[in-house]
Amino acid sequence: MTDQIPGLSRFIKGSGKRLxxxxxxxxxxxxxxxxxxxxxxxxxxxxxxxxxxxxxKYESGVxxxxxxxxxxxxxGYQIDVNMFFESAKDQPQRVDRALDFAPLxxxxxxxxxQIEDDLVRKAVFQLIRAAARSGKRETDxx
Numbered sequence: 001m002t003d004q005i006p007g008l009s010r011f012i013k014g015s016g017k018r019l020x021x022x023x024x025x026x027x028x029x030x031x032x033x034x035x036x037x038x039x040x041x042x043x044x045x046x047x048x049x050x051x052x053x054x055x056x057k058y059e060s061g062v063x064x065x066x067x068x069x070x071x072x073x074x075x076g077y078q079i080d081v082n083m084f085f086e087s088a089k090d091q092p093q094r095v096d097r098a099l100d101f102a103p104l105x106x107x108x109x110x111x112x113x114q115i116e117d118d119l120v121r122k123a124v125f126q127l128i129r130a131a132a133r134s135g136k137r138e139t140d141x142x
Contacts, residue, residue, distance in 0.1 A: 019061045027061040029084050030073070034059070037077055038106035047076030 019027070034044050045055040048069055057063040065073075074081035115121045 019064055023064050024061045026065070026070075026084055027059050029086075030065070030070075031059040033077060033079065033083060036105070039077070044073065044076070048072040 034041070039047075040052070041055040041059070042052040045052045049072075050069075054063070058065045070084060071081050074084065112121065112124065115124065
């Protein structure tokens with residue numbers, strides 16, 4: 001019966017129809033960004049007024065997220081909505097490393113925010129930038 005009426009299967013619960021590859025990639029990107037930001041599915045859902053179960057469905061590719069809701073999510077994460085569409089294959093090492101260090105990155109950002117003195121904040125930032133550059137030079141020569 002559902003084959004006779006175009007589009008009907010998507011409205012029938014349990015139809016087993018999965019989203020396409022672009023929607024699946026978006027779902028995976030949503031989850032990766034949420035994890036990078038150290039946000040739970042419950043908190044992400046609260047940002048856009050949905051349950052954590054619905055958020056889980058979006059991130060697992062069971063349900064398709066609509067553009068207005070995706071924009072709400074980007075605003076809640078304080079990112080540009082285009083970040084959800086950047087290709088992970090363009091920056092695979094950067095994404096993998098960011099996911100590996102996500103908890104430490106969040107802790108570093110939280111600690112950095114607690115520094116009230118602007119001069120100390122600038123000095124810490126310069127130290128981290130110099131350390132990052134030093135590590136990059138070492139891997140370039142290896």
